[in-house]
Amino acid sequence: MLQTTKQKTAFLLVLGVLVFALAMLMTPRNIYAASVFDGTWTVVHGGIGQLDLNSDGTYTSTCATFSNYDEATCPDPSGTFAQGYGGGSAYLYFYGDSGKITAYRWAGSTAAPDSMAAGGLTGIIIDRGTEFQCSQFWNNTYQLVKTPLAYADATNTNAFASGSNDPLGKRSADNWVYLAETAPNHFEKGQCDTAGDPNPTPEPTPAPTGMLHVADLDGATESVSRWWRATVSIAVVDAEMAPVAGASVNGSWNSGGAASCVTDVNGRCEVNILRSRWNQSVTLTVQDVAHDTLTYDASANVDPDGDSNGSTITVSR
Numbered sequence: 491m492l493q494t495t496k497q498k499t500a501f502l503l504v505l506g507v508l509v510f511a512l513a514m515l516m517t518p519r520n521i522y523a524a525s526v527f528d529g530t531w532t533v534v535h536g537g538i539g540q541l542d543l544n545s546d547g548t549y550t551s552t553c554a555t556f557s558n559y560d561e562a563t564c565p566d567p568s569g570t571f572a573q574g575y576g577g578g579s580a581y582l583y584f585y586g587d588s589g590k591i592t593a594y595r596w597a598g599s600t601a602a603p604d605s606m607a608a609g610g611l612t613g614i615i616i617d618r619g620t621e622f623q624c625s626q627f628w629n630n631t632y633q634l635v636k637t638p639l640a641y642a643d644a645t646n647t648n649a650f651a652s653g654s655n656d657p658l659g660k661r662s663a664d665n666w667v668y669l670a671e672t673a674p675n676h677f678e679k680g681q682c683d684t685a686g687d688p689n690p691t692p693e694p695t696p697a698p699t700g701m702l703h704v705a706d707l708d709g710a711t712e713s714v715s716r717w718w719r720a721t722v723s724i725a726v727v728d729a730e731m732a733p734v735a736g737a738s739v740n741g742s743w744n745s746g747g748a749a750s751c752v753t754d755v756n757g758r759c760e761v762n763i764l765r766s767r768w769n770q771s772v773t774l775t776v777q778d779v780a781h782d783t784l785t786y787d788a789s790a791n792v793d794p795d796g797d798s799n800g801s802t803i804t805v806s807r
């Protein structure tokens with residue numbers, strides 16, 4: 491048994507290590523800190539269902555879009571979520587298990603965001619509440635196509651609110667339209683009433699149309715004989731966060747030399763460079779993104795996973 495002081499000391503030491511190891515195992519290891527988004531969100535416009543956001547950074551969703559609503563987007567049924575910022579707006583990114591990324595712009599106070607919208611301003615909206623009360627619409631053909639809240643006349647010239655038939659103006663006009671749901675599926679034109687709401691949703695900033703930006707830079711390395719190759723994958727999206735194909739990305743390596751590629755149907759393309767083993771890292775800076783119809787907005791560049799700022803990325807071997 492434990493007869494000497496030395497043996498007793500050794501025993502207590504081993505016991506202490508075991509207790510510490512057990513305590514470590516029993517402590518929940520949160521990769522993600524609990525966020526202000528944790529909890530249940532209800533789809534209140536553009537579809538049905540709920541999203542449960544968990545403090546470990548995972549989510550599950552029963553969100554389903556209305557079939558006649560082209561603008562609405564739901565995240566994958568499960569995956570992880572993370573906060574991000576781009577173009578002066580705050581986003582919550584859902585990384586679905588299938589690889590689908592869905593960005594929701596959120597509104598309300600920083601401490602208690604109360605609503606989120608995907609697909610720009612008029613896509614699907616999820617809310618901490620359970621009832622859709624009012625929404626703001628950019629009254630043009632793009633935003634009012636096939637929403638359940640408004641419809642167009644036979645000649646596709648004028649828009650009207652569903653239920654009340656309130657005229658909303660020409661479909662080609664760029665006006666803000668406010669629609670309140672005063673009864674189920676009955677929408678009326680008017681101002682959104684935020685009286686009594688402790689956290690009124692701020693006026694959404696109109697998304698710049700005809701713009702594109704970088705939404706992600708990812709670096710990878712591989713050995714090539716006595717060399718190594720750095721590869722950077724670039725994602726390009728439009729102002730509504732939809733992938734943009736056919737965008738020419740032009741950048742430069744800090745080691746010298748230009749890099750360019752053209753995005754595919756998924757809005758992604760890759761550039762790479764060979765470096766000698768004496769070089770520990772190489773940095774790519776995106777200098778321009780050219781497109782036939784869309785304009786590059788470098789100030790909106792963003793990287794949701796934080797390994798770059800959306801404009802410059804360093805790849806280390």
Ligand SMILES: [Ca+2]
Nearest residue numbers: 707708793795
């Ligand atoms: Ca990235």
